[in-house]
Structure formats: C-alpha cells, structure tokens
Amino acid sequence: MIIRLILIVIAVLLGLVVVNWFWQFLKSAERGNRPSNAAPRSGEPMVQDPQCRTYLPKSAALTAEIAGRTHYFCGRSCAEKYREQAAVSGRS
C-alpha cells in the first residue's frame, strides 16, 4: 500500500517536471520569436492620453466620452483638464 503511494508521488513529480520543462520550452520559443519591447502584455492595444500625450495600455486607461468621442486618459485629472479645454474650444 505504501509502495503504491510512493509510486503515485513519483509519477506526479515526474509529471510536474515534464510540464515545467514544456512550459520553459514554450517561453523560450516565444522569447526567441518576438523582439524585446516594453509592452506589458502581448497584443494589447496602446492608447494615447490626448492631454499629457502618454501612451498606456487600453485596459489601464480611464475612458471618457467628450463631445461624442471616446478618449483615453492616464488619470482623472487629465480627463477633467481635457474636458475643460474641449468645452472652451467647442464654444469659440
């Protein structure tokens, strides 16, 4: 009975080693194909904050609809400033 348990443990450990090896192989293959850039996640679209001109990933951006168009901002303060400027320029 105890031998069977030990065999199961060894099988599980071997499985983990194989999975780990395979994972490392996939990672190194991925690294080899892609040029090293600072993108946080692969394939994530980058958007530009029109207020401070910062580029940031879409998922991290704050969205605000101003004058019927969706804009992306790095933070609330930028969104507020941009909204004020849009209101001023829209009136003139």
Ligand SMILES: [Zn+2]
């Ligand atoms: Zn900003």
